[in-house]
Amino acid sequence: MTNPCPSGATLAEAEDFLAEHPEIEAVDIVLHDSNGIGRGKIIRRHELPSLYKSGRHMPISILGLDICGEDVHETGLIWDKGDGDLRAWPIPGTLKVLHNTTPPRAEVLMSLYELDGRPMTSDPRHALQRQVDEFAKRGLKPAGAFELEFFLLAKERGPDGRVRPAADVLDGRDSHKTEVYSVDHLHGMLPLFSDIYAGAAKAGITAETMISEYAPGQYELTLHYREDVMQAADDLMRLKRIVRAQARAHGVVACFMAKPIADYAGSGMHFHVSLMNEKGENVFAEKKPGKWETMLLHALGGLRATMAESMLVFAPHLNSWRRFANQSYAPISTAWGVNNRSVALRVPAGDVKARRIEHRPSGVDANPYLVAATVLAGILHGFDKKLDPGPETTGNAYAEDPEGPEIPREWRAAIEAARNSEFLKQALGEDMHRTFVEVKAAEYARVARTISEVDYDLYLHTV
Incomplete structure (x- = not known):
């Protein structure tokens, strides 16, 4: 059984998007760290529904990186927590087609949550939401x-x-x-x-x-x-x-x-x-x-x-x-x-x-x-x-x-x-x-x- 999406995104959004855009082959999933750098993955088209149903595991250390992408251990987000996975969820309304890409791709913004659905408090987006x-x-x-x-x-x-x-x-x-x-x-x-x-x-x-x-x-x-x-x-x-x-x-x-x-x-x-x-x-x-x-x-x-x-x-x-x-x-x-x-x-x-x-x-x-x-x-x-x-x-x-x-x-x-x-x-x-x-x-x-x-x-x- 999957957890409900704490960001409010729904599976219908992903399904409607895929139906409207049969040309899309892949999706950039983008989470922003403290420097505003987009970190994440490129997933294939068939993976998008599962992203909206179950989120995507990402290491907690992704938010403890410096400008070069190196771990900053003093943040407490690396080995203090065993570099465990948390769950990233899509932000409602941010699934969009990218312009001028070959092959055709889309993008969706993500935010990080604890496994129980609480906001991960080193995520800059959650800081603004507070x-x-x-x-x-x-x-x-x-x-x-x-x-x-x-x-x-x-x-x-x-x-x-x-x-x-x-x-x-x-x-x-x-x-x-x-x-x-x-x-x-x-x-x-x-x-x-x-x-x-x-x-x-x-x-x-x-x-x-x-x-x-x-x-x-x-x-x-x-x-x-x-x-x-x-x-x-x-x-x-x-x-x-x-x-x-x-x-x-x-x-x-x-x-x-x-x-x-x-x-x-x-x-x-x-x-x-x-x-x-x-x-x-x-x-x-x-x-x-x-x-x-x-x-x-x-x-x-x-x-x-x-x-x-x-x-x-x-x-x-x-x-x-x-x-x-x-x-x-x-x-x-x-x-x-x-x-x-x-x-x-x-x-x-x-x-x-x-x-x-x-x-x-x-x-x-x-x-x-x-x-x-x-x-x-x-x-x-x-x-x-x-x-x-x-x-x-x-x-x-x-x-x-x-x-x-x-x-x-x-x-x-x-x-x-x-x-x-x-x-x-x-x-x-x-x-x-x-x-x-x-x-x-x-x-x-x-x-x-x-x-x-x-x-x-x-x-x-x-x-």
Whole structure:
């Protein structure tokens, strides 16, 4: 006898999908770890019904891996538990056809559960669900969307050994200029962009505006605002995979490093978030012109108060920290402001009904499930403590010194701040917190013991 699916997926979903898509030969089953890396398997068509009836056993260690796929024993998810199997179950509504694959394949997102059906608490998706459930207890539903910034790079590095922007896939034209907002520049990548949009459509993702961003080879793709913040995080995860796959099919490399090119802006993953009440009203929307709602101010206050100890979530890798610099469009303080891109917490101008907070610290290399969970927990912290965000920054936040907690300036400090944070333990849950911090500590140790080209350049012939 099989266990009922704790994720809510049904066998009918799989059977209907197979009947509608007789061409599908295989299915990617994808579970995301603390780094947001998709781990899983490719199963054959005939295996799909059993996935929905019985789930699929996967080792618990799959969530205790570092960026290289190596075990991090300090997470407690490896030999402490005998590396036993838990059960991964499909997420309802995520079984979708993949675009431009040979032979035809599909994809389904998975989440990990204990054998008795309880959520496995080192799964990032469950960490976000905990926060969504907390808001539901208060009659509130988080809505949101992520922005996706990325680079398109050539497969081969330049003569100097550094990465370089990809030539246009249309006609091979090279450009090393900052073609920010150039419409004509976008035309050279239209065949690739068309495949990205087609892949998004097959995945049920409403991908919207494409922009040439503020660096050679950098682009931004916006996503439709979702009434369900979990769906917004799913969209971002799936879209990154789509962009990477379609770029590869066109002979270029999609890069989601936060700062791949030293002299230019890095790539962010700005998170737009608002809250709807049981009547479907946006509680951040001001009722009186010119007077901010108290809930919006308390949310900003909570996000400012918790940002410093949460920066590891928003900037999880060594490279993440290269993005933060003056006048780089990446924030260097906890400042908030209206219609101001120099701050960390921006209240965009526009229709009052769409009032929201744009959370700007995260790089595109961050895990959107953990980012959203941490941001939502910060908002609840502000509500519970009735925190005032302090004065708005109306000018240049890079030049001003706004009041508020100072954020860490480098990766190691962020790891220690996260390790000691009671707030982050509550935001992610103790197990997810331990897993994430220990994975980051192991990655820091890996980098620290690596002799880099910088070492040789500075010291080989000089000391």
